[in-house]
Amino acid sequence: MPERLTETLMDLWTPLIILWITLPSCVYTAPMNQAHVLTTGSPLELSRQSEDMRILSRSKRGWVWNQMFVLEEFSGPEPILVGRLHTDLDPGSKKIKYILSGDGAGTIFQINDITGDIHAIKRLDREEKAEYTLTAQAVDFETNKPLEPPSEFIIKVQDINDNAPEFLNGPYHATVPEMSILGTSVTNVTATDADDPVYGNSAKLVYSILEGQPYFSIEPETAIIKTALPNMDREAKEEYLVVIQAKDMGGHSGGLSGTTTLTVTLTDVNDNPPKFAQSLYHFSVPEDVVLGTAIGRVKANDQDIGENAQSSYDIIDGDGTALFEITSDAQAQDGVIRLRKPLDFETKKSYTLKVEAANIHIDPRFSSRGPFKDTATVKIVVEDADEPPVFSSPTYLLEVHENAALNSVIGQVTARDPDITSSPIRFSIDRHTDLERQFNINADDGKITLATPLDRELSVWHNITIIATEIRNHSQISRVPVAIKVLDVNDNAPEFASEYEAFLCENGKPGQVIQTVSAMDKDDPKNGHFFLYSLLPEMVNNPNFTIKKNEDNSLSILAKHNGFNRQKQEVYLLPIVISDSGNPPLSSTSTLTIRVCGCSNDGVVQSCNVEAYVLPIGLSMGALIAILACIILLLVIVVLFVTLRRHKNEPLIIKDDEDVRENIIRYDDEGGGEEDTEAFDIATLQNPDGINGFLPRWGLPTQRWEERNAIQTGCV
Structure with missing residues (x-):
């Protein structure tokens, strides 16, 4: 590549150099007032500069060149001539020296101080620096005095195709x-x-x-x-x-x-429907599987991904739509078949379902391709399991009269083994529900009998639990609740609802209601209680009282006359017969006690005692009680005063006539008889003068007494 570039540049440079050699004969010498002429030496601009020089020569005007050009990346055997500096003040005596300063002066660009030729001594890179600003000056060669002011000019680096395109953000x-x-x-x-x-x-x-x-x-x-x-x-x-x-x-x-x-x-876009991996699925499930248990999974594959592959599953047909359901597993993208209702192998042994998988997110652009769904068939086989006994009813309600005879049958429960190989059943009572053992059950036929008498008035309901157990497999058991209601029989006679006590005023009027009573019956007749009241036959013609039945099933006792006197008779006893409406009816006699009392004019009872009759008329019971309390208080004060007075006059030392003597006796177990008995007179404690003295005791021999006295005094 460098060789190719060099050849290209040389082909372009050679004719330009020849043109540049001819330029001195064409340069116009400006008048003295022109500072200097900068002749560019750029190979690409020499022809243009020569033409301009000719125009200047014809127009007799001075030109000042302030821009030169140099080609980048040029590396020839010699430095590259960029241009020439020339001033009109040069008479040709070679007494002018040219000086170059600024960007790259002396390092990149070098000037011939005599001729003014400027050369590039290093390879230039436009991408590194595109132009250089320099200053040219002409001075006297001998004195170095400036012949004219400095002049600034620019050398531009001309571009060549030396950089390839780059993708800065790739890949x-x-x-x-x-x-x-x-x-x-x-x-x-x-x-x-x-x-x-x-x-x-x-x-x-x-x-x-x-x-x-x-x-x-x-x-x-x-x-x-x-x-x-x-x-x-x-x-x-x-x-x-x-x-x-x-x-x-x-x-x-x-x-x-x-x-x-x-x-x-x-x-991805949703352009593919779901497709079941197989058209027929087989599953088996025990008949005793728990509700909600997953029976099996079906999966429809979708070539799409993400939400475009999401499908919903449904059971659209089959004979088990009521027993099974299918749910979608969003994670695994499959359908889970679960049990909704209990299975029974003995009733139906297999089921067939038709399931469907359909895309949830449909792209309308591809709906014309057909439905984005698929179907498959699922066959479920029910397996037989050893099931516990099944009672004929989930609960039982039995009724029994409270007077039922012992060992009488009050009801029956039945159960069966639902398995094909049916096992015999044994029945029993859960005794935790029958702690008093009031009932028994026949283990073979489930008949419940009465073991102890029942009393409805003590307990109306009895709740027990019956257990059914397979004989061939004792682990297979079932339980059923049995509620036993005790029915009422008329076995309780009515009686007064409470203990009544009536009060009759001496100044009462005939026909006045003395007392209203009601009755109660522990039995519970279906149509409610209805009581009949009557007097004993011998008291039907009672001269003092009569009775009256009220509409509310109560009874009122009325006085037949006035003028009752408690001094003559203080208390009256009135027996009343109460009968119920049972079958057979029961009755009892309750006696009402009626007391004759003294009452105020407005009928308020004041006293019912005979003794109170002699008290002054008009004195109330409250006043009598207050008077009695005052009397008792006075008596207590008098007794306390007398007692304190007597204790104040008693001497501290007991007198002789009041002296109470007491003997303290000590027995010596080692001796025998009276001789070992020591008696101390309590009077010694009362006589300080005789504390240290010797008092002989009755019945003590002289010799023994002297020995003891010697021991007490310390002389042996």
């Missing part, structure tokens, strides 16, 4: 939906060229595809990539590699190029 990735129409835009790419975009075609790029056809195309100037084939199928091929080239020089021969890669991925 690229893009997506496009599958089944897209022809010419669908995929993406666009961009390459850059470091060469000068305004000079020649070095930076003019043209794009093309080296690999990736016939699937994709690219716009040569905009680099927009489009689909070149319609309806590309992701399920056939999902990813494509496209190699893209950018070439400068407008794509012509001799231009430089750069490449990059583009990976195009086809995104």
